[in-house]
Structure formats: C-alpha cells, structure tokens
Amino acid sequence: GAGVSQTPSNKVTEKGKYVELRCDPISGHTALYWYRQSLGQGPEFLIYFQGTGAADDSGLPNDRFFAVRPEGSVSTLKIQRTERGDSAVYLCASSLGSFAGQETQYFGPGTRLLVL
Template identity: 90%
Template sequence: GAGVSQTPSNKVTEKGKYVELRCDPISGHTALYWYRQSLGQGPEFLIYFQGTGAADDSGLPNDRFFAVRPEGSVSTLKIQRTERGDSAVYLCASSPTLAGRNNEQFFGPGTRLTVL
C-alpha cells in the first residue's frame, strides 16, 4: 500500500515569506508526527497529533511554527516569516496508534526547505 507522502519534495523561498508543507499519512494511521532534520544532525521532534488534536507541540521552536490536522488525516506544517535558520528537511511520520514501546513510526521522504 501507499506509504507516507510529503509535498513538495523541495521548497525554496525567500526570507520573510510564508510556507506550507503537507503530509499525507498512511491510511488509517491515527498518530502523525513532524520532525526537522538540520544538516549533519539527526531528526528532532516538532509536534505530534492523535487524531485532530495536537497532543504534544513541545518541539516547535517558536510561535512562527504551527501545524494543523483538521480532519484527522492530512496535516500541514505552516511556517511564518521564514528565516535562513529554518532551512532543513522536514520529515513527517505516522503510526497506527500513539507510538511508544511497541509501535514503529513510518516516515515520509521529507520536504527539503531552503530559505534564501
């Protein structure tokens, strides 16, 4: 079946602009996660959703970052007033339930964001 998909695969924008990154999870997966991977580092947690609600947004770096999942499926990560330091690969993952001890998170290919 289809895996996690993310669009666009690449996004180049100018400093100060607004961007939206989209994630389509695996059908039926109730938990959805966003991570950010900066150059030379491992992915870092941003936010996760259980259904439509953000269960933990403690990884969002500041209030320029926001994510929604209005119907409990597709999610959009929104970044306002982008800065050069936001340049990274943004990864989305999903799992059948809240991932914890026994569940694997399935990752998408990522969106590479470049802020000029």
C-alpha cells in the same frame, strides 16, 4: 499509496515569506508526527497529533511554526516569516496510534526547505 507522502519535495523561499508543507499519512494511522532534520543531525521532534488534536507540541521552536490536522488525516506544517535558520528537511511520520511510545513510526521522504 502505501507509504507516507509529503509535498512539495523541495521548496525554495525567501526570508520573511510564509510556507506550507503537507503530509499525507498511511491510511488508518491516527498518530502523525513532524520532525526537522538539519544537515549532519538526526531528526528533531516538532509536534505530534493524535487524531485532529495536537497532543504534544513541545518541539515547536517558536510561534512562527504551527501545524494543523483538521480531519485527522492530512496535516500541514505552516511556517511564518521564514528565516535562513529554518532551512532543513522537514520529515513527517505516522503510526497506528494504539501502542504509545512502542510504536513504529513510518517516515515520509521529507520536504527540503531552503530559505534564501
């Protein structure tokens, strides 16, 4: 498709379980971002990839969160030992990767995670 896609659209899990969220960026975009949006808040930056490498992971809240992008396209956000406070919408975005902070980031529809 033409836009950023994310799967699943909704995920319900139990406290303590492991979850994986997938992001498929726009074709040709080398930069990929993960954000988390809690209810009533704006998106909060988690991590940014340029190609296969995590160029900035300063937003990851703790070591239960990890993300990979092994082939420089699809990315997976992994959350271990989920907690109720992890419930949020997880947004993925991508951009061309050429113009640093001036670039438009194109957002996907998000994955709504609910931890019971």
